[in-house]
Amino acid sequence: MKRSEIDRAIRAAQDVLRAHDFMLPPFASWTPAQWRKAGPECSRIFDCRLGWDVSDFGVGDFDRLGAVLFTIRNGNLRTPGLGTPYAEKVIILTPNQRLPLHLHWSKTEDIINRGGGRLVMELYAVRDDDAVDRESPVTVYCDGREMSVRPGVPVVMNPGESMTLAPGMYHRFWADGAGGTLLAGEVSSVNDDETDNLFAEHVSRFAAVEEDVPAAFVLCNEYGSRMQNR
Numbered sequence: 333m334k335r336s337e338i339d340r341a342i343r344a345a346q347d348v349l350r351a352h353d354f355m356l357p358p359f360a361s362w363t364p365a366q367w368r369k370a371g372p373e374c375s376r377i378f379d380c381r382l383g384w385d386v387s388d389f390g391v392g393d394f395d396r397l398g399a400v401l402f403t404i405r406n407g408n409l410r411t412p413g414l415g416t417p418y419a420e421k422v423i424i425l426t427p428n429q430r431l432p433l434h435l436h437w438s439k440t441e442d443i444i445n446r447g448g449g450r451l452v453m454e455l456y457a458v459r460d461d462d463a464v465d466r467e468s469p470v471t472v473y474c475d476g477r478e479m480s481v482r483p484g485v486p487v488v489m490n491p492g493e494s495m496t497l498a499p500g501m502y503h504r505f506w507a508d509g510a511g512g513t514l515l516a517g518e519v520s521s522v523n524d525d526e527t528d529n530l531f532a533e534h535v536s537r538f539a540a541v542e543e544d545v546p547a548a549f550v551l552c553n554e555y556g557s558r559m560q561n562r
């Protein structure tokens with residue numbers, strides 16, 4: 333992704349969040365210069381990868397496959413006791429924009445429609461060889477109510493509705509094309525995007541970035557490289 337596209341997507345997401353009166357913590361608006369001044373008191377932000385996460389999953393078609401995410405709180409799967417034992421994100425999806433089909437080995441997550449449009453979810457079980465099980469139904473909880481979902485049949489979630497996804501459950505979701513930009517929430521156990529995702533599509537978790545303009549924001553997977561100049 334071009335840096336200009338990433339910055340534009342974050343600014344658009346900020347507008348959506350503002351429209352919903354969903355306020356983010358102060359570091360959501362820090363510039364690279366402010367990040368460079370951040371000291372050890374901010375190590376939890378770096379170690380738990382809080383902050384902006386914009387990805388086209390390496391496919392180069394961000395409007396169709398991609399998302400703007402912001403991790404508000406998190407722990408560290410590889411360092412128990414660091415951060416919080418839970419995580420929270422907001423996920424902004426434009427109409428027809430989706431996440432790739434994936435599962436988590438460890439994370440249990442609630443995906444929540446916080447408003448703006450309809451969220452559409454597709455689910456599959458996992459086979460013993462880790463492939464997508466396209467035949468078995470999936471048992472899932474929607475706002476505490478048990479449901480059996482046929483594999484790959486889209487489940488529409490209206491504003492306010494949520495779904496609890498257990499580990500080992502393939503899922504992908506998108507913003508219904510007939511609605512507006514979707515503000516989705518994620519409340520989960522600890523999130524680790526380096527080790528806890530298995531994708532059923534040929535994607536990479538983070539985008540390769542082409543630096544066509546000076547960055548206006550620092551992404552959560554860039555803290556190491558961008559902090560080197562401190």
Ligand SMILES: [Fe+2]
Pocket residue numbers: 434435436441503
């Ligand atoms: Fe997920």
